[in-house]
Amino acid sequence: KLSKKELESLSRAWVRAMYKYLGPTKDVPAPDVYTTPEIMAWMNEEYMKLTGEKNKGTFTGKPVSAGGSLGRDVATAQGGFYILQNIIKKKKISKPTIAIQGFGNAGMTMARLCFAAGYRVVAISDSAGGIFSQRGLPIEKIIKIKDSEGSVVKFKEAKKISNQEILELAVDVLIPAALDNQLVAGNASRIKAQLIFELANGPTAPEAEKILSARGIEIVPDVLANAGGVMVSYFEMVQNKQNKYWTRVTVLKKLKDNILQEWQTIYNLAQKKKINYRTAAYMVALQRLIKAQK
Structure with a gap:
């Protein structure tokens, strides 16, 4: 494990090696x-020192005091939650059951949002393992335990499960929010969730997606599900460029409006073409790239 000083040295060294290829x-x-956020601030500071530029928009996710955007800390999960909320409403699921693999920033924030909305979060996990309770987990209480004792497994009032077992629970929504390649050919036939919501990057292997799709399990792809973070990074760039900073309410409203518009576009295309959401998302992206090149 690197010390704080070593981590700062490494972060700044990366910028010195790459700065010619970076910029707003x-x-x-x-x-x-x-x-x-501290690491992003070190990197941005190093970039400005090397280039002499005062524009803070070369790195995003910075602390608010260093030009960061309010709302960026929760943007990935918050953007995803806006979509998830819309899907649950469309499907008319009452008090959906949720399992979340991964309890870092995105997973923890998503768990908190789902709990606050009255959804039943029955399972969560981190790198040390997971916990399950069919009645639902007291998320705020578990966050305090995670902060003080280092892992959700320190919560004693739930059944201990593995990171693999959490994927195979019979829930309405499975949210992989950890690492890639968690859903693979070897476990795809045992997935029982009705909907997979990819808060992590690349959690579903292509061969697993074929099996899941054939079984009628819908997947909201990472390129859409976790786009909230990138959207608010763009908002941060805009604020840096204008040197005018928005309120948290303004940031989250812009996030909600934009991400729900993207979701509706992808949903409509998927329904029209009878294709899955990932294919629809890629089609929308490619159409925009082609238009931009003309």
């Missing part, structure tokens, strides 16, 4: 697994 009009990195 070239390539703008955003945070991901294990990347904190």
Whole structure:
């Protein structure tokens, strides 16, 4: 494990190696697994030092005090939740049961949002394992335990399960929010969820998706489900460029309006063409790329 000083040195060294290929009009990195706002601030500071530029928009996910955007800390899960809420309403599911694999920023925030909405979060997990209760888990209480003791498995009032077992629970919605390739050919036939909502990047292997689709299990793909983080990173760039900063309410309203519009576009195309949501999302993206090149 790196010390804070070593982590800062590594972060700044990466920028020194890559800064010529970065910039607000070239390539703008955003945070991901294990990347904190402080790390993004170090990187942005190093970039400005190397280039002499004062534009803070080359790195996003920064602390608010360093030019970050309000709402960016919850944007990935919040954007996903807006879509999930819409789907549950469309399907008329009353008090849906939810299982969430992964309890980092995105998974924890999604669990909190689902719990607050009255959904029954029956299982969650982190790198140490998972917990399950058919009655539903007290998410706020478990977050406190996670913060103080390091893992959700320290919660004693639920059954212990593995990260593989959580994927195979009979729930309305399964939310992989950890790492890639969790749903593979070997376990796809045992998945019991009605809907898979990809909050992680690439959690469903292509061969697993074929099996799941053939079984009638819908998948909301990562390119849409976790797009909220990237959307608010774009909002952060805009605010940096204008040097005008929005309220949290404004950021989240813009996020909700934009991501629900994208979801509706993809949903309508999937219904019209009788294709899955991932294919529809890719079609929309390719159509936009072609239009932009003309």
